[in-house]
Amino acid sequence: MSSISQSVRKLDHLAKASGAAKYVEDIVLDDMLYGKIVRSTVAHGKIRSIRLPDMPEGYSAVTAADIPGVNNVHIVQDDHPVFSGGEVNYIGEAILMIVGPDKRQVAKFARATEVEYDLLETCFDPKKSDTTFYEYGYEEGDWREAFAEADEVIDEEIFSAHQEHAYMEVQGLIGDYRNGKLTVRGSMQCPFYVHMAVTAVMGMKPEDVNVIADETGGGFGGKEDYPSILGSQVGVASYKVGKPVKCVFDRREDITCTSKRHPAFMRYRIAIKDGKMTAVDADILYDGGGYTTLSMVVLQRGLIGALGIYKFPSYRVHGKAVKTHTVPNGAFRGFGGPQTFFAMELMMNHAARKLGKDPLELRKEYCAKQGDMSPTHGVYHFDIPIPAMLDQLAEASDYHRKVKAYRNQTGRYRRGIGVSSVYHGCGFTGAGERDLIKGVFKLHKRADDTVEILAAAVDMGQGVKTTFRKIAANVLGLPEDRVIIVNPDTARVPNSGPTVASRSIMVVGKLIERAAKRLKAEWKPGEDQLITEKYVHPDFMIPWDLATFSGDPYPDSSWSTNIVEVEVDTMLGLTKILNAWGCYDVGTVIDENIVIGQMEGGLLQSLGHGGIELINYDQSGRIRNNSLSDYIVPTALDVPSLHVMFHKSEYFNGPFGAKAAGELPNVGGSASYIGALECALETDLYQTPFSTEDTMELLEGRRNG
Amino acid sequence: MSENIEVNFRLNGENVTIRTKANRRLLDVLRDDFHLTGTKEGCSIGECGACTVIVDRKAVTSCLMLIGSCEGRDVITIEGVSSPDRLNPVQRAILEHQAIQCGFCTPGFVMSATALLMENPNPTYEEIKVALSGNLCRCTGYKQIIDAIYDAAQQANRADPAEWDRNIIPDSGGRPLPWQPLNKPEVCELSGGNENEEQS
Numbered sequence: 001m002s003s004i005s006q007s008v009r010k011l012d013h014l015a016k017a018s019g020a021a022k023y024v025e026d027i028v029l030d031d032m033l034y035g036k037i038v039r040s041t042v043a044h045g046k047i048r049s050i051r052l053p054d055m056p057e058g059y060s061a062v063t064a065a066d067i068p069g070v071n072n073v074h075i076v077q078d079d080h081p082v083f084s085g086g087e088v089n090y091i092g093e094a095i096l097m098i099v100g101p102d103k104r105q106v107a108k109f110a111r112a113t114e115v116e117y118d119l120l121e122t123c124f125d126p127k128k129s130d131t132t133f134y135e136y137g138y139e140e141g142d143w144r145e146a147f148a149e150a151d152e153v154i155d156e157e158i159f160s161a162h163q164e165h166a167y168m169e170v171q172g173l174i175g176d177y178r179n180g181k182l183t184v185r186g187s188m189q190c191p192f193y194v195h196m197a198v199t200a201v202m203g204m205k206p207e208d209v210n211v212i213a214d215e216t217g218g219g220f221g222g223k224e225d226y227p228s229i230l231g232s233q234v235g236v237a238s239y240k241v242g243k244p245v246k247c248v249f250d251r252r253e254d255i256t257c258t259s260k261r262h263p264a265f266m267r268y269r270i271a272i273k274d275g276k277m278t279a280v281d282a283d284i285l286y287d288g289g290g291y292t293t294l295s296m297v298v299l300q301r302g303l304i305g306a307l308g309i310y311k312f313p314s315y316r317v318h319g320k321a322v323k324t325h326t327v328p329n330g331a332f333r334g335f336g337g338p339q340t341f342f343a344m345e346l347m348m349n350h351a352a353r354k355l356g357k358d359p360l361e362l363r364k365e366y367c368a369k370q371g372d373m374s375p376t377h378g379v380y381h382f383d384i385p386i387p388a389m390l391d392q393l394a395e396a397s398d399y400h401r402k403v404k405a406y407r408n409q410t411g412r413y414r415r416g417i418g419v420s421s422v423y424h425g426c427g428f429t430g431a432g433e434r435d436l437i438k439g440v441f442k443l444h445k446r447a448d449d450t451v452e453i454l455a456a457a458v459d460m461g462q463g464v465k466t467t468f469r470k471i472a473a474n475v476l477g478l479p480e481d482r483v484i485i486v487n488p489d490t491a492r493v494p495n496s497g498p499t500v501a502s503r504s505i506m507v508v509g510k511l512i513e514r515a516a517k518r519l520k521a522e523w524k525p526g527e528d529q530l531i532t533e534k535y536v537h538p539d540f541m542i543p544w545d546l547a548t549f550s551g552d553p554y555p556d557s558s559w560s561t562n563i564v565e566v567e568v569d570t571m572l573g574l575t576k577i578l579n580a581w582g583c584y585d586v587g588t589v590i591d592e593n594i595v596i597g598q599m600e601g602g603l604l605q606s607l608g609h610g611g612i613e614l615i616n617y618d619q620s621g622r623i624r625n626n627s628l629s630d631y632i633v634p635t636a637l638d639v640p641s642l643h644v645m646f647h648k649s650e651y652f653n654g655p656f657g658a659k660a661a662g663e664l665p666n667v668g669g670s671a672s673y674i675g676a677l678e679c680a681l682e683t684d685l686y687q688t689p690f691s692t693e694d695t696m697e698l699l700e701g702r703r704n705g
Numbered sequence: 706m707s708e709n710i711e712v713n714f715r716l717n718g719e720n721v722t723i724r725t726k727a728n729r730r731l732l733d734v735l736r737d738d739f740h741l742t743g744t745k746e747g748c749s750i751g752e753c754g755a756c757t758v759i760v761d762r763k764a765v766t767s768c769l770m771l772i773g774s775c776e777g778r779d780v781i782t783i784e785g786v787s788s789p790d791r792l793n794p795v796q797r798a799i800l801e802h803q804a805i806q807c808g809f810c811t812p813g814f815v816m817s818a819t820a821l822l823m824e825n826p827n828p829t830y831e832e833i834k835v836a837l838s839g840n841l842c843r844c845t846g847y848k849q850i851i852d853a854i855y856d857a858a859q860q861a862n863r864a865d866p867a868e869w870d871r872n873i874i875p876d877s878g879g880r881p882l883p884w885q886p887l888n889k890p891e892v893c894e895l896s897g898g899n900e901n902e903e904q905s
Contacts, residue, residue, distance in 0.1 A: 009800060016808025017796040019743020019783035023809060026742035166843050168747050168755060168809040217745075217809030218843050251748045461807030461844045593803035593849075600846030601806065628752040628841065636837040636847045 004474050004656045007593035010466045011485070012215075012459060023215045024172040024186035025248050032174070034103045035062070035237050035247035036110040038095045039257060040088035043124070043325035043621030045117035047086055047095065053112035059100035061113070062237040069203030073232050074196055075225045080291040080328065082201055082232040088117070089290035090327050091622050092257030094229075099237050099245055122325045124621050126265065126287040131323035133288045134296045136303055138376055138549040141314025143271075146279030150271035154350055158268060158343035159687040160670075162615035163261035163332055163608075166633045167460075169217020171226055171258055172248030175234030182235050185212035186246075188227035189219045189458050190498035195490045197228035198235045209235075210491045219460040220605070221331030224500050225293050226258045255626035259330030260615060262286040262298055262321070264339035266306075268347045277351060277366065282306045284319030284340060289328035295321040298329070300546075301429050302336030304553045307375045308344035309386055309423055311368040315375065325621050331500060333602060333666040334424065338609075341422045342688055345671035349418070350684045359675065360390055360399060360419045367421070378542045378552035382651070386421045389561040389583040389647050393419075396643060397563045397581050406679055414568050415578070418675020420668035421561045425554030426651075426660035427503040430544040439535040440494040441511035443472065443519055447528050451476060451519070453485040453512065455496040457504045462662050463594040464504045470590060471509050471655045475516035494532070502558070502660030505590060507535065509655035538653055556651050558664045559585040562603070562672040564640075568680045573696035575611060575677065577640035580669070585647040587659035599644045599665045606669025608634045611689050714775045717741075717785030727773030731765075732756045734772045735782055743783035743812045747841070754840030757813040758782050764820035766839070783812035786819055795819050798857035799850065806844030813840050818854045828858055 015021040038061075052061050064071050064083040071085050072078035084095045098110040123129050147153060173186035184198055191211040199209045211231070216223060230247060237245040249258075264286050271279040284306060288295035299321040306317045332338075348366075352359040364387040372380050394400060402417045409415070427433055442454040453472055459465040465485045473480045496508045511533040519531045544551035565579040582603050589595045612632045616624045625631045650657030670688045678685050681698065685705045697703040710727045713720065716739065723738060735741045735758070744767055747755035751769040758767045759781040786793045792800070795818045805811050814837060821828055821836035828836065833854045834847075842850065 007803060010803060010805065012808065013800050013803070013805050014792075016805050016811050017792060017799055017815065018787045019741075019812040019815075021808055022742070023745070025746065026736075166841075168753060168807065168841060168843055169745070170747070216807065218807040220843070251750075251753075461805075463806070597803060597806055597845055597849055600848050601842075601844045602846075604846040605843070627750060628748045629750060633841060633843060634847075635839075635841060636834045636851060639834070639847045639851070642846055642848050 004470060005589045005592045007591050008466065008470060008480065010463055010594070011469060012465060021215045023169055023217055024174060027174065027214065029174065029176060029244040032244040032246055033099050033101055033241060034106050035097045035099045035234060035245045036106045037097050037233065037247065038110050038113045038115065040084065040091055040093040040095060042088065042117050042119060043091050044120040044122045045088055046120060047084060047088065048116040048118050050096065051114040053109050055100070055109050059098065059105070059109060060241060061096050061098055062240050063096040066240045067201060067236050068239060069201045073229045074200055075228055075293045076296050077292045080229060080293060082229070082236060090325055092327055093290065094233060097233055097237050097247065099241055122621060124324050124326060124617065126285055126322045126324050129322035129324055133292045133321045133323060134299050135320040136300065136549050137316070137318035139316040140375070140377070143279040143281060143314040143316045146271045146273070146314050147269065147281065150273050150278065152272045152354065154270040154272070154347065154354060156268055156347065156350065156686060158266045158346050160264045160339040160342050161687070161689060162263050163613055164255055164615060164631050165220045165222030165332060166628065166631065167218030167220060167222055170249045170251055170254040171223065171230055172246070173227060173230045173234050174244055174246040175238035176244040177235065177238040177242065181208045181210065182239065183210045183212065184231040184235055186214055187216045187223060188213050189216065189223045189460060189500060191456050191458065191488050191490050192495045193498055194227050194231040198231050201232040202235055202239065210489065212489045213458040213487050215487070216458055216460040220333045221335065221500070222258060223460065224331040224498065251628060252626045255631060256623055257327060259293065259328055261332035262288065262295070262329040262336065262339065264302065266340060266343040268343055270347055270351055272354065275355060278313055280307060280312050280315040282317045286319065286321040286336070287324050287326070287329060288321040289324060289326045291328040293328040294330040297429055298331065298336035301425070302340045304376055304425065304429065305337045306340040306344065308341055309368060309384065309421055310366040311372055317375065326617065333605065333663045335501065335663065337424060338606065338667050338670065341667050342671045345420045345422065345668065346674060346686065349675050349678055353684065358403065360394060363419065363421045364390055376553060377550040381540060382556050383649065385559055385585050385647050385649060386561060389559060389585065390419070390421060392645065392647070393561050393563045393581050393583050396645065397565065397579065399563055402565065403679065412569060412571050414570055414680045415565065416568065416676040416678065416680025417563060417565045418672045418677070418679055419561070419563050420671040420675060422668040423557035423559050424502060424660055424664040424667050426506050426556050426558060427554060428501050430546055430553050433507060433535055434537040437497040437535065439497040439507060439511060441496045441508060441515060441533045442494050443512070443515040443531040445519055445529040447526055449482070449525060451478065451483050453483065454493045455508055456488045456493050457496060457508055458488060458499040460499065462598060463591065464499065467505055467590050467594065468509065468512055471512045472516045475513055476520050502662040502664065505658050506654040506660050509658060510653065511535065513655035555653060556659055558660045559647065560664050560668050562668045564607070564672040564676045566673065566676040566680055568677065568695065570699055573692045573699060575692070575695060577607060577673070579641045579643065580607060581643040582665060583645045583647055584664055585649050586661040586664065587649055587651040587654050588657035589646055590656060590658050595661055596644050598662055600642045602663070602665025603642060603669045604634050604639065606666045607673050609689055610670035610673030611691065614689050614691060710773060712772055712776050714777060715779040717781055723772070725772055727771065729772050730768055731770040731772050731775060732767040735767060741782045741784050745809055745812060747809065754813045754817060755810050757816040757840065759816055759820050762820065762823050764817045783815055786815065793819065794857045794861050795822065795854060798853040802849045802853035802856065804845060804849035804853040810840060810842045814842065814850055822858055822861065826858065827862055830855060
């Protein structure tokens with residue numbers, strides 16, 4: 001094990017274990033007021049009238065009319081309003097905010113606010129949507145001919161449902177406008193995203209807006225785009241009332257109005273000729289929800305991964321993200337990838353059954369190799385270790401023996417074992433790092449010879465502060481306590497980019513490594529020194545072109561294989577996960593315990609999406625299960641034996657050889673879980689999650705797969 | 706119910722008295738009146754366990770307990786089992802196993818595990834899972850937490866039994882506390898601003 005992989009005590013653990021760490025709800029500013037948002041109760045409508053309750057002095061309502069700048073929150077496009085300008089497009093959309101000194105009174109006045117609507121036509125089925133947000137596609141070879149000549153065609157629709165982030169700390173921010181300057185602080189992943197959005201909404205100069213990320217109690221993508229909306233709302237509110245305004249959601253509100261993983265309908269066709277898969281045709285449909293928010297890039301990542309890790313002679317991939325009158329879907333760990341990988345992995349299982357082959361062996365047979373052309377006409381520049389990783393897991397899990405033993409079971413309890421092999425492209429999709437983010441990093445050596453890391457990355461639990469410090473301290477040869485890193489504050493740190501896309505270690509960490517090397521060479525004891533490093537795009541990459549959807553979308557990928565073993569109680573439909581193995585190639589592991597924690601947690605989230613996590617809408621477009629007793633996430637009792645292992649590799653362009661890690665474990669877990677169910681029940685399945693109720697319906701013959 | 710009443714109870718080893726409305730949640734009283742913000746609110750309905758405290762040696766979700774029912778009770782919060790410069794064995798084990806990610810659920814887990822070990826000093830792996838099943842963690846996958854609690858119990862059991870209870874709960878018998886848990890300086894900084902975050 002490389003010495004950098006050896007675990008250290010995490011920087012923020014003492015504060016977190018002792019309860020001293022301050023999250024936004026723990027922060028009280030002088031004269032601070034509380035805000036509660038009045039939200040749309042209809043999925044699509046025009047606001048006809050708003051009647052406010054009588055409120056004593058000190059209470060007020062903040063509406064779109066109070067916005068000093070534009071009433072659009074910049075995310076990718078600028079279509080999400082701060083407060084509704086008259087039309088609402090989903091249940092939970094913000095209409096106004098009641099602000100005042102007493103939290104309970106504020107909530108009471110918000111509940112008492114009456115909004116009347118003229119109802120407009122709603123659409124909850126993405127297949128019937130008449131508004132396409134984005135549409136992309138790519139193809140290779142004569143796939144039409146391959147289907148025409150095929151001996152057999154597998155033609156299936158695979159469905160991947162919503163998933164709720166369920167970060168333990170709900171969304172919350174404080175806006176503090178005073179003396180012509182605005183500070184927005186609280187729970188977020190991307191301080192500079194919030195900064196950019198709020199600046200436009202407030203019509204202020206960038207230097208007058210300051211955004212501070214406080215301790216952030218989990219994100220998983222859920223705090224990528226949404227804080228730009230809430231930040232704008234508390235900013236406007238504080239501007240209107242002239243006092244700090246804190247708005248922290250309650251859990252029901254959080255589940256109702258914040259982003260989710262995109263539901264995806266994915267029709268896959270596979271052409272089979274002479275026992276070989278000769279072509280794949282994939283038609284992908286992502287439900288974007290009421291506004292575009294991040295759908296553009298989520299869809300791109302989904303389509304890029306639509307053929308998984310496999311190489312086919314010919315193929316076509318086409319997909320779109322459409323509008324429905326539901327809460328806008330956005331970033332969720334994996335960012336569009338888990339959906340299409342899930343579909344492709346299930347298709348591999350189904351093809352294996354058709355071809356009479358073992359699913360694990362079939363994956364090895366079709367796995368792309370270093371030097372091959374990638375689906376988007378880029379190149380796999382580096383080794384693809386999937387076959388070796390599959391063998392490693394097969395041995396660890398005793399896969400080949402079990403897969404035989406689990407055939408033709410007849411008892412009440414039936415076991416199954418499933419496999420998946422996937423990747424996660426490292427960093428921003430396409431040319432984002434080069435053209436949009438242009439990350440800048442600074443290393444500040446003070447006169448006392450301590451060194452401060454100045455970056456915009458937020459530690460939301462993934463340990464980025466500890467990891468960054470390790471990288472700098474290791475290069476500089478300093479004890480770790482001489483390297484300082486605090487929560488980012490846009491007034492103090494350069495824009496090293498958002499804390500998303502598993503980019504922090506690989507991209508920003510590389511800048512830290514380079515800056516630290518320079519500082520070490522130029523080190524002048526007792527002097528103040530500032531080192532600035534800027535992102536350099538790897539020159540080996542084939543340039544990404546969005547118009548033709550071609551090129552290298554990522555410099556490299558992190559690789560993952562999963563095997564899951566389940567036991568189904570066929571009398572009750574209950575499925576118990578016995579074991580879950582994950583083998584991961586994330587390049588050099590920077591801090592073993594941190595990465596193991598990421599892999600175990602991500603894998604469990606993905607297993608949750610396989611069996612128990614399901615958002616349930618009623619016919620009016622309202623989420624019915626907006627609490628943690630109805631939206632079920634795994635508990636300690638649901639944890640199987642988790643076995644995490646690593647495949648060793650080094651990525652030359654990452655710090656100490658590290659690649660992306662955070663999102664990877666969330667990509668393949670549900671596919672291997674459903675694969676295990678397929679094995680136990682000896683049938684093909686077509687969706688995630690596959691719940692206990694679904695299992696019962698299947699066992700009772702009320703549904704097929 | 707909305708009349709102000711006087712409630713006398715024991716909080717982190719000290720006798721306290723508060724005049725308040727009887728129908729306020731213990732969680733709100735702890736956070737807003739006593740400024741004990743280590744107890745977190747995650748769901749408000751007793752589902753997530755982030756607000757777990759120990760009342761009369763049992764783990765309780767403080768969002769479901771009203772202050773009016775705390776008369777004469779012994780309430781211990783995360784601040785009562787630790788200070789930033791001294792941790793109880795559960796916390797130490799959690800640190801050693803790196804069983805913290807975002808940290809929001811951590812105080813609740815510490816309290817549930819501490820209550821478990823007070824009642825059952827030698828729990829099995831399954832007993833730990835059951836004891837922690839009322840605490841949700843979305844980051845870790847639980848394994849590191851369960852391992853940590855198991856480890857804490859094993860280590861405590863190797864220590865002198867007479868010392869054991871005192872280590873788990875610093876003040877379970879009215880003895881003077883070795884530190885003042887309520888007014889220790891925080892080790893994390895609030896603002897991301899001008900002071901440096903340090904680890905003691």
